[in-house]
Each structure stands twice: as structure tokens, then as C-alpha cells.
Amino acid sequence: MGAAGLVAAAAVAGGAYALTSSSKANADTSEESLTVPADKVFTTEQCEYMEDAKGFVSLRTRASLPFGTILTACSDSVAACLIPTEAADPLVQISLLHLGSGNLTPALKAAAGREEGFQILDARAHGGGLVWLESNLTTGQWRVYSTTLDGASVGEPIMAEERDGAWSLPSLAVSDGFAWWQTSPTDTKDKSLTSQLCRTPFGQGSDSVDIVAESPGGFACAPAPAGTGIASAISESRSGSVWTLIYADDEAGQITDSLTMPATMKPQNVSYGPNGFGFTFDSIYQVGDGISNLGTYTPANPISLTVAQAEQDALAGIKSEREAAAKGNAEVQLTDADYATAKAQAEDAVCSLYSAAEWFRFPRAPITPPAFTGNWVFVKSTNVVAAVNLDARKYVTITTESATQGYGEYLATSGTSSRIVTFANVDYTPMDGEQIRECTVRVWETV
Secondary structure, eight states: OOOOHHHHHHHHTTOOOOTTTSSSTTTTTTTOOOOOGGGGEEGGSEEEEEEEEEGEEEEEEEEOOOOEEEEEEOOOEEEEEEEOOOOSSSSSSEEEEEEETTTEEEEESTTTTGGGGGGEEEEEEETTTTEEEOOOOTTOOEEEEEEEEETTEEOOOEEEEEEOBBOOOOOOOOSSEEEEEEESSOOTTTTTEEEEEEEEEETGGGGGGGEEEEEETTTTSOEOOOEEEEEEOSSSSTTOOOOOOEEEEEETSEEEEEEEEOTTTSSSEEEETTTTTEESSOOOOSSSSOOOOEEEEESSOOOOOOHHHHHHHHHHHHHHHHHHTTSSSSSOOOHHHHHHOOOOOHHHHHHHHHHHSSSEEEEEEESSSEEEEEEEEEEEEEEEEEEETTTEEEEEEEOOSSSSSSSSSEEEEEEESEEEEEEEEEEOOOOSSEEEEEEEEEEEEEE
């Protein structure tokens, strides 16, 4: 059994283990990819549908917002709301919906660069801060701003980054203390430029921006909030044929976990929940066995090891082997090759754990990234939101309360949260009443 198999076996058994530099040839160039047998994947067809959701999810808060509002929720406390105006300038404003009380407070009435022709395009919020994107649609310039939040109190806008049309409009994400964004060069033939995943503490300027990851092949999808970090999908090759899911830690600002997908399989969304990495496919593949179909995938149980943890154990094993060979006659110094070997062994070991795990697939074309709370996974499905208990293998649906605008009940939450936000823009006139035109928001908690 190779080093990856030994680590996987030890991790599953809960035992201690160590890797050695001699246990795997060419470890620094080897790369395993996720391989899941078909019999290791179950869907809602193997779960029990519960018609009454009341015993599983409860309504915590209800709110009525202006028609056309779009919400994103990335934490337990607050959701960012893009609220359309009745004017051409500004097109939208940013408000904050407080999930415990249902109160709505204004955050930004217009773009910070309004006088220069900028408009607000997107926003994300966490308990400690807000990040948003502004663009001048005439010139192609864009800016990323952030600010701090203290309850309903909003700090001053601080510009973190400004670029021109040579870079794509960035996708935004937030973690506990940081604003994140990723962008790619629009000229894919320019070999001197690579796509970048960046972050900054809330309310800090360009001097505080870190480039956490660079991807020569671009990004497969938008980043996703993941508690104390974010998840993304990068390609180290400009061909973009192999995608690697990464988890970047909030505090360290480093990639601490990763998972390589099979060649040509490109995720539409990436997630990193309580059980580890997940992903969605909007296509059906001819390869991939258990993960070849479209849908939303997540491990059914927690993966017990991260690449960072496995790498430390691998380095300890290499050092122990060298010390034994030296018999105390020389101080052991690890080389760059040792670190590369340990990293490759760790990545393969973690990949082996994911490949051996049981997976859940929600068998519908993905519309949004999933949301997680405890052992529940929430997924947007057709015109409803489905909630699946992975342990009990039961699921319920959250339906709309009235006529909606095509998409029905929408899932606003992504990442892990104790509260799940759904919303629907409603425009109808009851036979015995006046027209109802609003965005209805509901905040849920699992029972």
C-alpha cells in the first residue's frame, strides 16, 4: 500500500501515522484525482420525503423588502441586500438585513465613485464587514471597496483595488474578518498575467491586500464563503483541463486544504461545508463513475483530514527518518524537495479519503451553491428550496407562499450558517384585494 493509502487507512481508523520520504517514489510529481465509485453515491431517491417541514425547519424571521431586491447571506447575523431604485442614478443601493430581528438598515445610498460615473454592481456582508463592487460601465473600470460593520453602524468606504477593463469584473466573497475577490485577465493569450484570488481586512486600503492564490488557467467558478475562510477552484495549467478545489484560511491567508478533480470535469460551484469540499455540475460526463452526473455533491460524513494537517505529519515522518539515519551525528535540515514531497503525499492522502467516502448528490441542475447548517444541506431546486438531512436521510421542501417571478423561492445563503435565508420577488393581485409587489424574505433555523 502506498503512502496515500497508509495515511487514509490510519486517518479512518483514528490512529497516529507518519509519512517517510522513501515510502512513495516521485511523490513531488504525482497527483491523484477524485475517484468515487457509483455505489458510494446516494441521492434523494434513497431518502425519505417528509411532506410537513415544520418538524424539521422553523421560521425565525420574516421581512418584506422592495420588489426586485436581491439578497446574499454569508453569516448568521446579516445579509447584504441590493435594492433597486426608481432612478437611473443610482441604479441600486446597499442595505443590511439583520437576520435575528428582521430589521433593514441602509449601508450605502450610492456608489462611492458616483461622481465619476460608477455604479454598485454586487455586495457581500459578514458580521464584521461589508465588501462591494463598483464599475464604470462606460470605461470598463472597476473598484472593490470594503468597510467595517458594528451592528447597524457602517464605517467609511475604503477602496481596496482598482483595475481597468483588462481585468474581468471580480467575484466577491467574505469570511469572518476579510473581504475576498477573484479576477482574471481578459486577454487569455497574455502569458505574463495570471488570475488572482485576493483578500483584505475589512476597512483596509490597497496596502493591506494579499494575493492568496494565482491561477494560470483562471477560475472555474465564483468563490464561496466557508466559515473561517473561502473556497475556490483554480487551474495550474493554462489549458484549464484539470481543476483543483482549494480552501483558503481566513487567519493565515494561506491554502490549507485542496482536492483535485478528474481531468475535464469543471465545477459550476464549489463549497466547503462541515464535511469538507463539495461541488456542482451542470453537465453530464462520460467519465467519473459516481460523480459523472449533474447535480450538487457533498460528502455525507466529515472528512477527517486536511492537506495542511497531513503535510505536517509527512514532514515529521521525513525528519524522523533522517534523524534515525544520522544517529545523532548531524542536525537534520529539511530541503525544498522534502517539502514538495510532503505536500504531494498529503494531497494524495486527502484525495484518497474523499475517494473512499460516501457522497450525497442532489439530482437536479444546480442553480446556486449549497448552504449548510449542522447535518443539513440546503439546495435550490426548480422553484423551491430543498433541505436534506444527511444523517437521517430525510428531506423537506420550502415552497413559496404566493405567485413569484419565475424562479420561485430562492436560496440566498451559501456556506455554513445556523440561519438559512430564502426570498422570493412577488407580483400579483388577489381577486379580492390590491396588488402585492414585494420581496418576501424568510429566515429559517433547523429544529
